[in-house]
Amino acid sequence: MGNYSKAFVAGFGIVGVGYALMLTTVPTEEELYEAFKADQVRRQAFSDVLRKAANDPEPMWIKKKTPAPVPEPVSK
Numbered sequence: 001m002g003n004y005s006k007a008f009v010a011g012f013g014i015v016g017v018g019y020a021l022m023l024t025t026v027p028t029e030e031e032l033y034e035a036f037k038a039d040q041v042r043r044q045a046f047s048d049v050l051r052k053a054a055n056d057p058e059p060m061w062i063k064k065k066t067p068a069p070v071p072e073p074v075s076k
Contacts, residue, residue: 001009027035053060
């Protein structure tokens with residue numbers, strides 16, 4: 001085999017392996033949507049809080065913070 005033939009075979013082999021690797025690792029649209037679903041919910045909740053605070057005439061630093069609920073201890 002000549003040098004050009006070896007180079008073409010090696011080049012096609014590298015490109016073929018790269019393409020096969022891409023096909024096996026790239027997620028589908030449904031997989032991407034499911035992966036980002038939780039992030040979308042979190043961002044929407046944050047956006048809702050910001051929108052509510054923007055429409056409220058009272059400044060945020062004047063409002064009293066409500067304490068977080070304390071979890072009850074688990075009895076055995």
